[in-house]
């Protein structure tokens with residue numbers, strides 16, 4: 001074979017190899033980033049640590065976590081869930097009670113809205129037991145909104161959706177732990193409150209299993225965030241005291257920096273961390289208060 005042809009042949013082989021490398025590494029980059037937020041209403045972090053919760057333990061022990069995170073010091077569900085889902089404090093989102101009288105969704109919308117400004121094709125899902133969390137959703141923020149009357153029905157719906165639907169972001173709200181707190185008392189030494197956390201952990205386990213069974217799971221890069229809106233004491237909450245305002249924050253997935261998060265984590269970090277994982281560029285004019293927590 002003449003030298004010229006030999007070189008040509010080698011060049012061809014080399015370019016073939018190069019394009020293969022590009023295709024494979026591009027495929028790697030293209031792994032779809034997705035977010036699942038599990039919200040467990042009224043779950044005190046000390047009680048979560050006391051309860052037997054193998055599924056949640058697996059998430060935080062292999063993930064990033066804080067059991068000293070802080071929620072809004074006006075620790076009502078409406079105020080705190082809105083902080084979590086908008087990434088700003090109540091002076092901006094203006095939800096000041098569970099009544100959602102005058103939310104400023106125009107300036108501080110749900111993070112689904114912010115994500116869709118840059119990625120309009122995103123499929124966003126919100127499935128909740130306590131339906132007022134949906135009050136801040138504007139038209140088209142959520143691809144699908146579902147209100148279910150029990151945590152069991154929420155869990156069923158979430159598993160079914162994860163199995164069949166094209167989902168990019170999902171927010172899930174479970175309410176039984178808060179019900180147990182209001183009925184029996186929010187306390188580490190209250191067996192009924194602890195039991196409700198353990199039952200919720202079983203539901204979390206079923207949801208995670210459902211997630212892992214997704215057809216395209218291998219090519220998806222899920223960030224799972226688990227948190228709560230507030231704690232409680234006696235049979236209530238709403239005050240600016242540590243028993244009410246201390247919450248837990250768990251981030252699980254390939255892109256988290258494992259271990260305890262050293263900085264102070266806040267409930268408002270959840271929307272911002274979710275946006276970051278979805279590759280949304282955080283805009284200054286959004287005036288978000290939260291920061292990214294627990295990612296590499």
Ligand SMILES: [Zn+2]
Nearest residue numbers: 041042077229
């Ligand atoms: Zn609540």
